[in-house]
Amino acid sequence: MTFVLGLTGGIGSGKSAASHWFETQGIVVVDADVVAREVVEPGQPALTQIHQAFGDWVLLNGELNRRALREHIFKEPAARKTLEAITHPAIRQSIIQQLQAARSAYVVLVSPLLFESNQHELTQRNLLIDASEELQIQRASQRDGQSIEQIRKIIQVQMSRADKRQRADDIVLNDGHLEHLYAQLQPLHQHYLTLAQQQQSV
Secondary structure, X not given: OOOEEEEEOOOOOOHXXXXXXXXXXXXXXXXXXXXXXXXXXXXXXXXXXXXXXXOHHXXXXXXXXXXXXXXXXXXXXXXXXXXXXXXXXXXXXXXXHHHHHOOOOOEEEEOOOOOOOOHHHHOOEEEEEEOOHHHHHHHHHHHHOOOHHHHHHHHHHOOOXXXXXXXXXXXXXXXXXHXXXXXXXXXXXXXXXXXXXXXXXX
16 A cells, blocks of 8 residues: 655645655655546536536536636535535545555645545645745735635635644645755655655555
8 A cells, every 4th residue: 555645735835836846756746636627627427416516607618617616605605515525525536546546655645625625534644834824825816816815715714724733743834935845845755755665564
């Protein structure tokens, strides 16, 4: 069985920078956000189910109208539950397949909702990329072109920093300097290689 490291962090925390670093070390990365997009592509069963559950307005030129759906579930909490009941099992199944197919010393599962969606059940250890809320807002607003109010809303619906810190095995504080981030990841990478070897020899 492959050793799976969960990698998480709030919006704008630097998860992508960290996961990219692991890739440069030859580690396979499975990104839950990418999988979430793949499972709702045209022709996928999940898209058909979403269409049936929400109606025609959820499609735009045969594809999922993400913006309309995102606005809808922000206003209607019950709609979020309906959507998650469709997408979460499909996402989980695809993640498991990709983790099992990975051929590297260990594999990283990147997920912003690692704990919220119980994807941490698929991992042996979890790493939190942590950043102050001010930095998160600053980064996300520069990168995504979203308003500060929208980003604050996203932060509010995600698990709190304190809860994530409590549940993570390892925490890296990302102050915005990539070399600081990489310097903290290097010894952890060595540690994960050791843990992966130990697991395989059991």
